[in-house]
Amino acid sequence: MTVAILGAGVMGEALLSGLVRAGRRVDELLVTERRAERAQELTDRYGVDVVDSPAAVKRADTVIIVVKPQDMGALLTEIHDSVRPGHLVVSLAAGITTGFIESQLPEGVAVVRVMPNTPALVDEGMVAIAPGTHCDERHLTEAEDLLRSTGKVLRVPEKQLDAVTAISGSGPAYVFYVVEAMIEAGVHMGLPRATATELVVQTLVGSAKLLRETGEHPTVLREGVTSPGGTTAAAIRLLEDGKVRADFLAAIEAARDRSRALSSGNA
Ligand SMILES: NC(=O)C1=CN([C@@H]2O[C@H](COP(=O)(O)OP(=O)(O)OC[C@H]3O[C@@H](n4cnc5c(N)ncnc54)[C@H](O)[C@@H]3O)[C@@H](O)[C@H]2O)C=CC1
Numbered sequence: 001m002t003v004a005i006l007g008a009g010v011m012g013e014a015l016l017s018g019l020v021r022a023g024r025r026v027d028e029l030l031v032t033e034r035r036a037e038r039a040q041e042l043t044d045r046y047g048v049d050v051v052d053s054p055a056a057v058k059r060a061d062t063v064i065i066v067v068k069p070q071d072m073g074a075l076l077t078e079i080h081d082s083v084r085p086g087h088l089v090v091s092l093a094a095g096i097t098t099g100f101i102e103s104q105l106p107e108g109v110a111v112v113r114v115m116p117n118t119p120a121l122v123d124e125g126m127v128a129i130a131p132g133t134h135c136d137e138r139h140l141t142e143a144e145d146l147l148r149s150t151g152k153v154l155r156v157p158e159k160q161l162d163a164v165t166a167i168s169g170s171g172p173a174y175v176f177y178v179v180e181a182m183i184e185a186g187v188h189m190g191l192p193r194a195t196a197t198e199l200v201v202q203t204l205v206g207s208a209k210l211l212r213e214t215g216e217h218p219t220v221l222r223e224g225v226t227s228p229g230g231t232t233a234a235a236i237r238l239l240e241d242g243k244v245r246a247d248f249l250a251a252i253e254a255a256r257d258r259s260r261a262l263s264s265g266n267a
Pocket residue numbers: 006007008009010011012032033034035038053066067068069071074075078092093094115116117118169170
């Protein structure tokens with residue numbers, strides 16, 4: 001089965017590298033990329049064939065679209081005449097609905113909408129997938145099999161995908177933001193930057209593992225760290241005073257709203 005990845009920026013490469021690491025043959029992968037120097041980089045790095053989008057679609061069984069939402073309309077026009085009813089089209093673009101994609105392609109094509117995230121680069125991605133109108137179980141299983149090489153896969157109704165985008169799609173950025181702030185705090189208090197970075201990264205990895213392996217609620221784990229009258233309580237009190245929790249809610253709702261706006265063409 002040949003897979004074409006259309007658009008090989010950050011997310012396209014994350015997917016490509018995941019498929020290669022999962023043992024997929026490079027001669028069954030095709031990539032298209034508008035920027036010539038980027039195309040060359042990918043050929044050098046993975047030995048993959050980089051061709052134009054209509055040619056890639058014609059040679060592929062499954063077409064994975066990884067261009068920005070703003071470039072989606074032009075790309076769908078470019079590949080329209082190369083898409084045939086047997087194709088499975090998988091879109092990773094934030095906000096763009098299966099209904100829009102179906103309306104721009106020949107009648108009856110199976111479309112799956114996907115929201116991945118960048119930890120796919122280290123096989124720890126979180127992917128949510130939702131079927132379009134012409135998808136059956138076989139299409140969903142095929143998409144799941146492809147994406148499982150990058151991490152966990154969860155099926156969701158399409159109406160949940162804007163919220164999913166705001167949580168797990170954008171989520172790594174919020175985590176890195178907190179990591180940056182904690183490292184800076186360490187530096188302010190006189191720790192060497194390398195020491196602060198090592199402390200924060202290992203704390204993050206350890207906390208994530210604790211969450212996953214114990215299955216405990218985060219509140220229970222936080223309470224375990226918070227000794228009565230101790231250091232953690234002093235810090236959490238300030239975060240609560242600063243309404244950081246409410247800010248997270250507002251920020252994540254803003255991401256959800258931006259995803260909705262992208263779907264209505266307000267790019
Ligand atoms: N970066 C992330 O964390 C995530 C991104 N996504 C989605 O993935 C998609 C891509 O995002 P990024 O990789 O971050 O963007 P990017 O800008 O790094 O990559 C997009 C690539 O598509 C290429 N491109 C554009 N039009 C093209 C065309 N007609 N033919 C061939 N190549 C074309 C561009 O040259 C660029 O290299 C977006 O729709 C985004 O919503 C989804 C989840 C997470």
